[in-house]
Amino acid sequence: MDFQFKRIADPxxxxxxxxxxxVQLIHCGAYQRLRNIKQLGLAHLVFPAADYSRFAHSIxxxxxxxxxxxxxxxxxxxxxxxxxxETQRYRLAALCHDLGHYPFSHxxxxxxxxxxxxxxxxxxxxxxxxxxxxxxxxxxxxxxKDPEISGVLKAGGFSANEIAAIFRRRDPPPFANLISSDLDxxxxxxxxxxxxxxxxxxxxxxxxxxxxxxxxxxxxxxxVARQAMRSAEHLLLCRFFDYQQVSYHKxxxxxxxxxxxxxxxLLDLGVLDCSAxxxxxxxxxxxxxxxxxxxxxxxxxxLAAEAKAPKELRLKAQALLTRNVPKLCGEVEYxxxxxxxxKFSKEVESVKKEAAKWGAAAGLPSELMYVWDQKTxxxxxxxxxxxxxxxxxxxxxxxxxxxxxxxxxxTSRPIAQCENSLMRxxxxxxxxxxxxxxxxxxxxxxxxxxxSQAIEESPLRVLAWK
Amino acid sequence: MDTRxxxxxxxxxxxxxxVDVTSIDARKKMQKAVYLAQASGLKLGYAYGxxxxxxxxxxxxxxxxxxxxxxxxxxxxxxxxxxxVRAGLAPLREALNVPQGVQLSAPQWxxxxxxxxxxxxxxxxxxxxxxxxxxKEKPEVAPFADRAAEALGAAQLL
Numbered sequence: 001m002d003f004q005f006k007r008i009a010d011p012x013x014x015x016x017x018x019x020x021x022x023v024q025l026i027h028c029g030a031y032q033r034l035r036n037i038k039q040l041g042l043a044h045l046v047f048p049a050a051d052y053s054r055f056a057h058s059i060x061x062x063x064x065x066x067x068x069x070x071x072x073x074x075x076x077x078x079x080x081x082x083x084x085x086e087t088q089r090y091r092l093a094a095l096c097h098d099l100g101h102y103p104f105s106h107x108x109x110x111x112x113x114x115x116x117x118x119x120x121x122x123x124x125x126x127x128x129x130x131x132x133x134x135x136x137x138x139x140x141x142x143x144x145k146d147p148e149i150s151g152v153l154k155a156g157g158f159s160a161n162e163i164a165a166i167f168r169r170r171d172p173p174p175f176a177n178l179i180s181s182d183l184d185x186x187x188x189x190x191x192x193x194x195x196x197x198x199x200x201x202x203x204x205x206x207x208x209x210x211x212x213x214x215x216x217x218x219x220x221x222x223x224v225a226r227q228a229m230r231s232a233e234h235l236l237l238c239r240f241f242d243y244q245q246v247s248y249h250k251x252x253x254x255x256x257x258x259x260x261x262x263x264x265x266l267l268d269l270g271v272l273d274c275s276a277x278x279x280x281x282x283x284x285x286x287x288x289x290x291x292x293x294x295x296x297x298x299x300x301x302x303l304a305a306e307a308k309a310p311k312e313l314r315l316k317a318q319a320l321l322t323r324n325v326p327k328l329c330g331e332v333e334y335x336x337x338x339x340x341x342x343k344f345s346k347e348v349e350s351v352k353k354e355a356a357k358w359g360a361a362a363g364l365p366s367e368l369m370y371v372w373d374q375k376t377x378x379x380x381x382x383x384x385x386x387x388x389x390x391x392x393x394x395x396x397x398x399x400x401x402x403x404x405x406x407x408x409x410x411t412s413r414p415i416a417q418c419e420n421s422l423m424r425x426x427x428x429x430x431x432x433x434x435x436x437x438x439x440x441x442x443x444x445x446x447x448x449x450x451x452s453q454a455i456e457e458s459p460l461r462v463l464a465w466k
Numbered sequence: 467m468d469t470r471x472x473x474x475x476x477x478x479x480x481x482x483x484x485v486d487v488t489s490i491d492a493r494k495k496m497q498k499a500v501y502l503a504q505a506s507g508l509k510l511g512y513a514y515g516x517x518x519x520x521x522x523x524x525x526x527x528x529x530x531x532x533x534x535x536x537x538x539x540x541x542x543x544x545x546x547x548x549x550x551v552r553a554g555l556a557p558l559r560e561a562l563n564v565p566q567g568v569q570l571s572a573p574q575w576x577x578x579x580x581x582x583x584x585x586x587x588x589x590x591x592x593x594x595x596x597x598x599x600x601x602k603e604k605p606e607v608a609p610f611a612d613r614a615a616e617a618l619g620a621a622q623l624l
Contacts, residue, residue, distance in 0.1 A: 113468070113469075113470055113511075114468050114469050114470065115469070117469040117470065117472070117473050118473065118508065118509040118510065118511075119548070120473050120476075120477070120508065120547055120548060120551050121469075121472065121473060121476070121545035121546065121547060121548065122545055122546045122547070122548050122549075131509035131510075131511060132511065133511070134511060134513065134525070136513070137511075137513070168513060168515075169515055276509070341531070342534070345532070
């Protein structure tokens with residue numbers, strides 16, 4: 001199979017080769033849609049060039065997957081007569097893994113999940129009793145039901161099920177970790193591409209070395225050679241810093257909070273319909289192809305101009321359009337242990353309860369007060385978890401952990417269990433953070449200071465506010 | 467509290483499964499009970515894969531940890547499950563009781579029920595093939611596979 005049938009110039013990877021089947025796939029309307037879904041949501045409102053698309057990212061993930069597979073094939077990853085087909089299958093999974101992202105990706109997904117509860121509750125007035133789909137469910141539906149894409153895959157000799165099994169980790173095929181794990185093609189491309197487009201230095205992953213040092217252990221699991229452990233650790237640290245500096249940047253996080261609210265409002269008003277049944281119909285009728293960031297942004301514009309819309313909701317829509325960012329009024333940030341998760345969640349709940357009072361002190365309605373929180377770890381699994389694999393959640397995390405090959409070049413261990421790894425020292429550490437924001441309406445210039453003062457004077461002492 | 471957490475809370479309550487994340491057995495009961503509730507037709511949106519202890523969903527794990535951290539004396543009561551949904555869960559609630567003569571703990575019984583269902587209905591294995599997998603991967607619960615199939619049948623899950 002010719003994986004250089006067509007070549008694409010890419011600012012991150014240089015020249016990317018694609019097979020004929022891959023070219024046919026990306027020409028489909030539902031694939032072209034990804035050009036109009038921004039990978040980083042509203043991050044471009046802080047980092048002006050960070051507006052790359054899921055289209056570019058997905059092709060990058062396909063390319064990195066191909067490189068990893070080629071490197072591993074030196075160690076006889078697949079049988080000789082299966083190499084081409086299996087390589088193509090994994091590359092297709094990489095290409096298709098993001099097809100089901102809603103416009104504005106994660107912000108919309110959170111709003112959708114909270115809107116549709118499946119009609120199970122007596123008070124299920126929202127969502128009209130319908131349920132919703134996770135974006136990976138939608139990705140699978142697209143490759144099953146979009147007439148063009150399903151036709152291309154079928155003609156190429158692939159079933160939707162065998163492609164989706166990889167990115168859904170459903171009975172995970174042996175090398176599903178290439179697409180979904182702590183060290184996967186998805187994260188590698190994301191970090192490299194985000195660094196390129198934000199101008200921040202946190203994604204300069206040593207891809208060439210990592211690729212060259214990928215191995216299989218004696219049980220057929222992916223692992224990096226011992227000498228590449230530092231490069232793998234560097235990648236994990238890059239991800240940590242990337243989250244802090246981009247996704248969790250104080251302004252990006254604030255705008256995303258407002259966006260979630262506005263999208264929820266559009267769902268409440270019936271302007272958007274993202275129920276499972278509607279999404280399926282959109283895919284089948286191919287109207288899904290036009291359901292992108294621009295279409296939803298136009299609806300946000302309509303909401304901002306709609307005099308009959310609820311006042312606070314309209315204000316939020318206007319805030320997104322004019323980049324009126326909620327002001328940070330209080331912040332707490334500290335490192336703790338994984339065992340502190342429950343305690344931290346209670347602290348967040350306490351702050352949420354107080355936030356309305358702090359807003360009221362400044363004359364702001366509770367709808368304009370936001371509480372954001374994070375609990376970020378460097379690795380999915382810590383060192384203090386039961387490695388006896390008797391806990392499924394740890395089994396799941398361990399299955400996706402970066403593994404390091406031992407001196408015998410046969411056995412491997414999760415990176416957090418290697419005595420000489422930085423990850424061992426850090427993997428039980430969690431960065432906890434709480435921020436209180438207020439969306440200040442035009443003209444209320446003193447409101448921010450009033451909220452900050454209310455926080456300072458509050459009897460609630462979670463920790464010292466910054 | 468998010469709507470999906472309210473639904474999860476009420477569902478577990480209806481199945482008499484406590485929201486408890488403090489032990490592996492307690493978490494296992496939640497995992498398997500929700501799996502079977504989905505199998506009974508409730509659209510809860512959790513994707514399950516096959517793990518060491520049978521069907522397991524990472525999305526559900528995230529949700530029950532979030533739920534456990536928000537539950538407390540002053541947690542919002544949330545909404546109630548619809549009466550027909552509660553009534554529809556009755557056969558499953560019955561099936562979750564360890565039958566007389568089955569020497570398994572409740573978490574083991576939950577694991578066996580969900581595993582038999584997954585192997586038969588999701589993987590599409592025949593009864594002998596499913597039993598072979600159970601014998602190989604779960605020898606401690608495998609001897610009661612027929613009783614589990616019987617209970618699943620009574621709850622119209624098989």
